[in-house]
Amino acid sequence: MIWDEEFETLPREALEAIQTKRLRTLVERVYALVPPYRKKMQEAGVKPDDIKSLDDLKRLPFTTKDDLRDNYPFGMFTVPLERIVRIHASSGTTGKPTVVGYTKRDIETWAELMARTLSCAGVHSGDVVHNAYGYGLFTGGLGFHYGAERIGATVIPISGGNTKRQIMVMKDFGSTVLTCTPSYALNIAEVMQEMGISPSDLKLRVGVFGAEPWSERMREEIEKKLNIDAIDIYGLSEIIGPGVSVECIENKKGLHIFEDHFIAEIIDPDTGEVLPYGEKGELVFTTLTKEAFPLIRYRTRDITRLIPEPCVCGRTFVRMEKITGRTDDMLIIRGVNVFPSQIEHVLMSIEGVEPHYQIIVDREGALDVMEVQVEVSERLFSDEIKVLESLAKKIERELKEALSVSCRVKLVEPKTIQRSEGKAKRVIDKRKL
C-alpha cells in the first residue's frame, strides 16, 4: 500500500517543481539563520539568489560530520532550543557525539515518513510491530515507534537485548512485524532454533531491517530462517533517522528515496563532482523540509548508486542500491556506528597506553564481536597478572562507555601491531556479510 499516494507517485516534473521551491526556501533560511552556512556560502561566493533551479544545487558547499563537530552541540540549529522538542545523537568521530534536534513539526514529518516507510514494506493497521531497535538517543527505536503508531499498528516497544524474552513476547503477543538490525534478526532466528521454536509457531510476516549494511545472501538466510519478507531500510540521524529510503515489498530491488523531502546526489568522493544516475559514488543528501536541523549537501560517506527507472510498485521516486561500502573508516558494530578515531581517543586518555592499536571485527554466530588489541608498553607492564588484567578490564569499560557497544581488549606484545608507512592499518574486518 502507498501511504501518501499524492506525493509518492508524483510525475517527475511536478516533483522537481516542489523540490526547487523547497530548496530555494531552505537556502534562504539557513543563510539567514545559521552562521556556519552563511560563512561557507560566502567563502564559496554563492548567495541565496543564485540558487534558482535544482541544477544550481551543485554550487552549494558540502556539509560534513566535521562541520557538525565544530558547531557542537546546537550550532547548526535554525531555531532556539525552546522550539526543539526532541534531541537525538549518534557517534561522532572523536569524544563528542553528533547531535540532532527536531521541532514539533519535524517529529510530525518524521512520523509521516516512517508511516510511508512501513507501508512501503507491507506493514498496515492491524499489524503487531515488534520494535527491537534501541530506544534512546539512537533514532531507530523512536523513529519506528512513531511511524507504526501513525499507520495504526500495535507497537511493542521492546528495544534491544534479552533475546529469549523477545521470542516469548513475539510468540505470546502474536507479533507480525519485526523491526531491528539484520544481524539481530539472524541472532533471534538462531536462539529460536535453540529454544525449539519454529517460524510456524509465530505470526511474523515481515521484517524491516536497517542501521547496518547487509547482503542479498543475508536476506535469503533471514527470509528462510524466519519465513518472512525481509525489507531493507536506510536512514541516518543527521538526515532525520530511519525513513530516508526503503525497499518496496513488491520488488525488493533498490530503496525508494522520499525525494519530496530529501534530494539525493551521487558524487565522486575525491573531486566532489556530481556523477550521473547509475554511477557508483558517495551519497549526498539535502533535506528539504526539516525545520530545526536542515542539512545542505551532507556527505553520508556511504557508497551506492541511484536507479532512475520506474518501479513496479508505482512510486516515482528514484531508488538507491543497497549500500556497498563507506568512503571513511566507520564501522558498524551491532548497529552502532564506531569510528576508529573514537577508540584512539579513549586509548590516548589512559595513562601509559601507546598509540598503537588494532581493531579486529568478526562475527560469532550472528553477532558482531570487536577486539581491540593494545600494545603493552614498559610503562603499563607489571609482573603481576592481576594488574594487567585489571588494566584490560579498565580499557574495556572506558571503550564501552564511549562507544555504547562492548568490546574485548587483548594486550599484545609491543611492536607486534603492524606499522605502515602511510596510513596505519587499524581495522581488520573479518565479517562476511
Place this chain on the structure above:
Amino acid sequence: MKLEQISIFLENKSGRLAEVTRVLADAGVNIRALSLADTADFGILRLIVNDTEKAKQVLKENGFTVGKTEVIGIEVPDRPGGLAGILEVLGREGINVEYMYAFVQKSGDSAIIIFRFDELDMAIKALTKAGVRILKGEEIYAM
C-alpha cells in the same frame, strides 16, 4: 638481601618462550629460577638470572617488554612443614604474598623459595625476627 627479578610480557603464541631463552643463551646469561604465570591471552615470565642488567638489555634489544622487580629468596628446610612455618609467620603479621615459586638446591637438603610481596620491607623484618634465613643476592646469582 633483596633480589632482582626480571619479568617479561609474553603473548600466548608458540615459540615465544623459546625465543626468550635463546636470546639469553646467546648472551651467555644463566637462568637460576623461573616461573610462568598465564591467562587465556598472555603470560608473564619471571626470571632470576646471574646477570640481571645484561638480561634486561638483550631482551629489550630483541623487542620484549621487560620489567624489574625486587623479591627475596628464602632457604626453607626440605622437610614436611618447612614452608608452612614460614607462611604462618607472614600470616601472623598480616603480610600478603603476591606470588611465589620454588626450586631445590643442588645439594638437595634445602629448597629456595622466591617471594614477591607488596610490602617487601615489612616482610623482611618479620621473617628476620622469626629467624628465617633470607639469602643474599650473590648467593643465589652464583648458585
